[in-house]
Amino acid sequence: GEYMTDSGCQQCGDNTFSGAGASSCTSCPDGKVSAAGSTSADDCTFGSHTPPPIVSPTYPSRIESCNAGEYMTDSGCQQCGENTFSSAGASSCTSCPDGKVSAAGSTSAGDCVFAPESKGRDLKISISLLLALSAAMMIFR
Secondary structure: OEEEEOEEEEEEEOOEEOOOOOOOOOOOOOOOOOOOOOOOOHOOEEEEOOOOOOOOOOOOOOOOOOOOOOOEEEEEEEEOOEEEEOOOOOOOOEEOOOOEOOOOOOHHHHHHHEOOOOHHHHHHHHHHHHHHHHHHHHOOO
């Protein structure tokens, strides 16, 4: 799959091959193709050549990309948390715009919605009521 040059070994290109100790690469017979680095005429086949899938040496069994609503970590795909979202293949999740919320695993900015007003309004009413009751209790002491 390689040949010797003045600067060292070089890999044979697509549609060529070489044996051990070769000084050049040999072309595949007409109509046949091979991957770069092929070592014999047996590697030359009819049809189109599809290179083998590239596997990351750091993560040999790693999935190459995650689904929408997930992001890639060293240990694989993880679901995006609440108030964030991601598209397919993301390496991180994006926060929803200010004032908007989303469920865990959201897949787009469209999943981010304004927080229901009732929670904030109920809290304001509760605080107002508590202050009024405290004031009333001080008056009637």
